[in-house]
Amino acid sequence: MLEKMRKENRQLPEEETMEVLLKCEYGILSTMGDDYPYAVPMSYVVANNKIYIHGTCESGQKTKNIHNNPKVCFTVVGNTEILPSQFATKYESVVVLGTASLCEGTDKEMALEKFLDKYSSEYKQAGMKYIKAAINKVSVYEISIDMITGKAKR
Numbered sequence: 087m088l089e090k091m092r093k094e095n096r097q098l099p100e101e102e103t104m105e106v107l108l109k110c111e112y113g114i115l116s117t118m119g120d121d122y123p124y125a126v127p128m129s130y131v132v133a134n135n136k137i138y139i140h141g142t143c144e145s146g147q148k149t150k151n152i153h154n155n156p157k158v159c160f161t162v163v164g165n166t167e168i169l170p171s172q173f174a175t176k177y178e179s180v181v182v183l184g185t186a187s188l189c190e191g192t193d194k195e196m197a198l199e200k201f202l203d204k205y206s207s208e209y210k211q212a213g214m215k216y217i218k219a220a221i222n223k224v225s226v227y228e229i230s231i232d233m234i235t236g237k238a239k240r
Contacts, residue, residue: 096237098178103236107180108132110162115139117151117158117186124151130160131200137182137229138189138197143222152186152227159183160229165240178238184229194226 091097098106116125124147128139137160141148152158160182167176189197195217202213 091235091237093237096239098180098236098238100234100236102238103180103234104132106164106178106236106238107137107162107182107234110164110180113137113160113162115148115158115160117148118155119147119151120154124148128160129201129205131197131204133197133200135231137184137231138200138226139186139229140198140201140224140226143225149225156186157183158186158229174239176239178236178240180234180236182229182231183233184231186227186229189226189228193228195221197226197228198224 111129112127113130114125115128116123118124126148131138161179163177163179165176165178169175198217198221199214202210202217206213
């Protein structure tokens with residue numbers, strides 16, 4: 087598990103942590119490979135207190151790593167501003183430790199619809215047709231949240 091946060095005054099309450107997680111556009115999924123950690127930027131959605139990511143059904147590094155070790159780390163960073171004269175940066179971030187598993191059936195459809203709501207809400211009808219046509223060509227993973235922390239300098 088994570089060490090206790092060194093700068094406790096920057097730790098966000100759980101409610102604010104979830105707000106940051108919900109509003110960010112993308113995150114970094116970190117998995118463990120055979121020899122090295124592997125991190126990849128991902129679009130994502132949050133529903134039912136889980137994080138959903140998607141990709142192709144073909145087995146790439148991300149998929150291989152999740153199947154070998156489902157423990158993952160998912161990180162988002164939002165609202166950054168460099169403060170040159172202070173040699174600092176304003177930021178807010180969230181780190182999630184969780185367990186990834188393949189999502190099927192109605193949960194998979196729900197997650198894909200949530201992607202439409204988040205990223206293409208003005209094209210919902212066309213997006214639903216796209217989902218129906220591509221549902222068997224995409225994999226969706228859900229990440230159950232085992233531990234979540236948020237941090238900010240505002």
